[in-house]
Amino acid sequence: MMDSPTDLFDDTSPQIHAFAPNLSSAELPGVHTQPSTGRPPPSFRPPGFPLIHHLLQPGGEHRRISGQLNTNPSTHRHLEDRNLEDDRGERDGEVEEQGMDRGEEEVIEREDKVLGIKKRHSDATLGAEWSQDLLKMKRMKLENRQRDGEADGGADRGCRRREGGREGRRREREELKEQLEEARERLQALQEKVWRAFGEKHMAEEEKNRRCRNANSGTADGREGDVGMMEEEDITEGMYDEEDIDGGKMEKDSFPPLSASPLDHFHKQRGERQREREGRMERGRGGGLHLEGVMEGAGLWLDCGGLIRSDWDGGLEDDGEEEGQKFAQALKMELGSAVARVIDRVLRIYTETTDFTPSSLPTAISFLPSDVENDGRREKGVWMGLLTRERGEEKMRGKEEKLAGQDGEREKQLQKMSNGNTLPPGQPHHTEPSDLTMPLALQRSPDIRKAHPLLGPPLSTHLNPSHPNISLHHPSLPRPPPLSHPPLLPPASQTKDPTSSFQLSSSSSSSSSSSFPAPPPPPPPPPLPLPLLHYSMQQLFSRSLHHPQLPHLPPSRKDYLNSDPFLEFSHPSAHPSFPPLPLLGHLDPSLARHGGRERDRGMRGDGGMRGGGGLDGGELYLTPGGVYTQEGLSPCHLKKAKLMFFYTRYPSSNTLKTYFPDVKFNRCVTSQMIKWFSNFREFFYIQMERFARQAVREALTREGAPRLGRENQLRVGRDTELYRILNMHYNKSNIYQVPERFIEVSEVALREFYSAIWTGRDSDPCWKKGIYKIICKLDSPVPDAFRLPGCPVG
DNA sequence: CAGATCCCTG
DNA sequence: CAGGGATCTG
Numbered sequence: 011m012m013d014s015p016t017d018l019f020d021d022t023s024p025q026i027h028a029f030a031p032n033l034s035s036a037e038l039p040g041v042h043t044q045p046s047t048g049r050p051p052p053s054f055r056p057p058g059f060p061l062i063h064h065l066l067q068p069g070g071e072h073r074r075i076s077g078q079l080n081t082n083p084s085t086h087r088h089l090e091d092r093n094l095e096d097d098r099g100e101r102d103g104e105v106e107e108q109g110m111d112r113g114e115e116e117v118i119e120r121e122d123k124v125l126g127i128k129k130r131h132s133d134a135t136l137g138a139e140w141s142q143d144l145l146k147m148k149r150m151k152l153e154n155r156q157r158d159g160e161a162d163g164g165a166d167r168g169c170r171r172r173e174g175g176r177e178g179r180r181r182e183r184e185e186l187k188e189q190l191e192e193a194r195e196r197l198q199a200l201q202e203k204v205w206r207a208f209g210e211k212h213m214a215e216e217e218k219n220r221r222c223r224n225a226n227s228g229t230a231d232g233r234e235g236d237v238g239m240m241e242e243e244d245i246t247e248g249m250y251d252e253e254d255i256d257g258g259k260m261e262k263d264s265f266p267p268l269s270a271s272p273l274d275h276f277h278k279q280r281g282e283r284q285r286e287r288e289g290r291m292e293r294g295r296g297g298g299l300h301l302e303g304v305m306e307g308a309g310l311w312l313d314c315g316g317l318i319r320s321d322w323d324g325g326l327e328d329d330g331e332e333e334g335q336k337f338a339q340a341l342k343m344e345l346g347s348a349v350a351r352v353i354d355r356v357l358r359i360y361t362e363t364t365d366f367t368p369s370s371l372p373t374a375i376s377f378l379p380s381d382v383e384n385d386g387r388r389e390k391g392v393w394m395g396l397l398t399r400e401r402g403e404e405k406m407r408g409k410e411e412k413l414a415g416q417d418g419e420r421e422k423q424l425q426k427m428s429n430g431n432t433l434p435p436g437q438p439h440h441t442e443p444s445d446l447t448m449p450l451a452l453q454r455s456p457d458i459r460k461a462h463p464l465l466g467p468p469l470s471t472h473l474n475p476s477h478p479n480i481s482l483h484h485p486s487l488p489r490p491p492p493l494s495h496p497p498l499l500p501p502a503s504q505t506k507d508p509t510s511s512f513q514l515s516s517s518s519s520s521s522s523s524s525s526f527p528a529p530p531p532p533p534p535p536p537p538l539p540l541p542l543l544h545y546s547m548q549q550l551f552s553r554s555l556h557h558p559q560l561p562h563l564p565p566s567r568k569d570y571l572n573s574d575p576f577l578e579f580s581h582p583s584a585h586p587s588f589p590p591l592p593l594l595g596h597l598d599p600s601l602a603r604h605g606g607r608e609r610d611r612g613m614r615g616d617g618g619m620r621g622g623g624g625l626d627g628g629e630l631y632l633t634p635g636g637v638y639t640q641e642g643l644s645p646c647h648l649k650k651a652k653l654m655f656f657y658t659r660y661p662s663s664n665t666l667k668t669y670f671p672d673v674k675f676n677r678c679v680t681s682q683m684i685k686w687f688s689n690f691r692e693f694f695y696i697q698m699e700r701f702a703r704q705a706v707r708e709a710l711t712r713e714g715a716p717r718l719g720r721e722n723q724l725r726v727g728r729d730t731e732l733y734r735i736l737n738m739h740y741n742k743s744n745i746y747q748v749p750e751r752f753i754e755v756s757e758v759a760l761r762e763f764y765s766a767i768w769t770g771r772d773s774d775p776c777w778k779k780g781i782y783k784i785i786c787k788l789d790s791p792v793p794d795a796f797r798l799p800g801c802p803v804g
Numbered sequence: 805c806a807g808a809t810c811c812c813t814g
Numbered sequence: 815c816a817g818g819g820a821t822c823t824g
Binding site: 681688776782 | 810811
């Protein structure tokens with residue numbers, strides 16, 4: 011399915027993403043102190059959790075459900091849209107500009123891909139319908155639970171209503187039966203919708219599924235296989251199939267999909283079953299009677315089936331209230347599990363087809379063990395996730411250009427200011443590319459490309475057009491450090507006030523730069539770093555859960571998808587519909603409260619919102635968008651913020667709100683997070699200054715080999731000490747691949763510092779201001795992956 | 805003057 | 815990293 015070419019969003023531009031969670035020692039020669047190189051690769055196999063298993067959880071259910079039930083799906087959606095709009099509107103002008111650009115692009119796209127859009131729209135409608143149906147289902151389930159509760163209560167008062175007991179039970183049964191039927195109808199409707207939506211896929215896989223089922227129907231112990239298979243299975247078929255598969259003893263037609271009611275079955279076989287009841291109860295209870303068991307693993311479906319049947323059988327022989335209870339219980343379970351299954355399935359399919367299949371995304375995704383090194387030697391634990399580049403190169407660029415909006419301005423200014431800024435008069439420009447810039451951008455990309463031709467052009471060359479500001483022609487980059495100048499002869503023009511030079515340059519015309527053509531520079535596509543897999547699943551989960559009707563980004567943001575690392579997480583073994591425990595804990599307060607601590611120990615490394623206090627921050631709140639927020643910031647939020655620093659050094663508070671949807675922002679929290687970034691910057695600049703000074707020192711001492719010194723000191727390749735330090739600070743676990751863009755920005759900063767120090771500008775009390783100003787303009791958009799709640803890495 | 809940053813300190 | 819004063823900006 012990953013490679014199925016024809017699909018909804020085949021128009022999206024492909025994007026190359028390197029999935030290299032761990033950098034090898036080869037790449038990081040300086041990292042020897044860190045034992046990380048021996049770290050096993052991150053687990054790509056998340057716990058198999060049904061998406062909505064929490065719906066079956068007695069604790070956290072009501073709050074959540076009521077919160078959603080009481081909300082009209084459509085208004086709900088509107089609210090979310092509004093939020094998004096507002097969000098965008100609130101962001102500063104640059105971003106707003108960006109948004110407009112995106113809108114423009116959307117228009118163009120519409121013209122270009124009417125078909126695709128149509129599909130998308132129908133998808134949206136379907137999504138809405140589904141969400142409504144899901145809500146109804148949930149409601150029914152809830153009602154059922156209440157009814158059940160009443161029934162239980164009734165049993166307690168059994169003696170009082172003894173006269174009407176039998177009649178009451180019968181009526182109760184009837185009602186339950188009706189409800190079940192109703193539920194089935196809804197399920198069927200749902201199924202049909204799914205069928206309609208994924209008809210082609212279904213057709214294609216029907217055969218396969220049939221075979222699969224047949225093959226599986228013989229195996230009683232099909233848990234593992236089931237889960238694995240279900241991933242591939244078409245939901246329309248698999249919706250009820252698990253029951254068939256379950257237990258060899260079960261007749262295949264015991265629960266014919268959507269046809270005979272289990273109740274009929276119940277009545278029919280009531281007598282004969284009594285005999286086998288005991289053994290079955292053993293099996294049933296052992297197999298999956300306990301809800302926890304059901305929830306805990308991938309065996310939900312199977313377990314539910316076993317549970318119901320065994321319970322049922324067990325209840326048959328009990329006369330009186332107990333039987334009624336059992337029956338009600340069984341019904342309840344059936345309903346609950348059915349609803350859960352359907353929702354889970356729908357969500358899974360939905361997320362699959364929307365977020366993970368090539369249909370919605372740039373073509374094929376492949377994860378290969380990276381033997382990306384020149385010699386092709388294999389690096390353990392390093393994986394490359396590649397989104398093969400289709401034809402979208404051009405389009406991508408176009409998008410980037412439009413996206414640039416925000417950075418365009420910055421770029422322009424940068425161009426201006428860097429032109430002749432600190433560049434010493436007479437300093438030949440030509441030395442830059444070879445001496446300084448080249449080592450920067452070309453560090454690794456060529457190697458990667460060698461191993462993976464699909465990656466397309468070298469990163470540097472690809473990025474260049476879109477990152478004028480940091481490309482080979484970047485104004486600040488090209489500026490060669492005045493190394494070649496005698497230390498004692500700093501160019502007079504730049505000796506003093508750094509701001510003056512800055513202003514000077516910024517006042518010059520933007521077209522003054524020969525390396526910068528008039529058209530505004532294209533936007534920087536988010537680099538190619540990759541969050542961990544489990545994060546992607548969190549994202550998927552939250553997307554599908556919170557935006558069932560809009561599983562992806564709003565159309566206007568679709569462009570981001572292409573460069574969203576979020577897309578990089580398609581691994582065969584990692585199914586989107588299995589959210590990691592952490593997220594579930596995050597979403598379910600009760601879970602978090604109870605199990606959070608214990609699991610913390612055993613499951614650490616799973617990441618998520620736990621990490622020593624994911625939920626310690628404070629109370630959870632359910633936002634109108636359906637996202638749980640918490641007061642206070644957790645260590646995971648800090649981690650995320652640090653990773654975000656790779657993209658944005660100067661986030662606005664609105665940006666923060668956008669990218670921390672699970673945080674309830676108040677004045678305190680906002681300022682705390684601002685403070686975080688302030689601290690990040692501080693650290694960053696301190697390191698830059700430190701290394702710049704060191705470079706200056708070295709340049710002074712080894713006068714004879716300035717070039718060497720320059721090479722070694724003024725670049726922030728992944729093999730440098732400076733990089734190691736930065737990586738250690740912002741990406742301690744070294745799980746997230748530092749975006750190339752950040753490295754480039756770091757180099758810009760380093761050179762700025764170097765230049766300033768070299769020219770003696772650092773004597774000015776506010777000599778750093780100019781540098782800050784430059785760096786602040788190099789912020790790039792944060793990948794959409796960060797927009798979702800949760801923690802990117804463990 | 806408020807808010808954002810910077811800068812220093814613990 | 816947080817606190818808190820100083821400084822800048824609009």
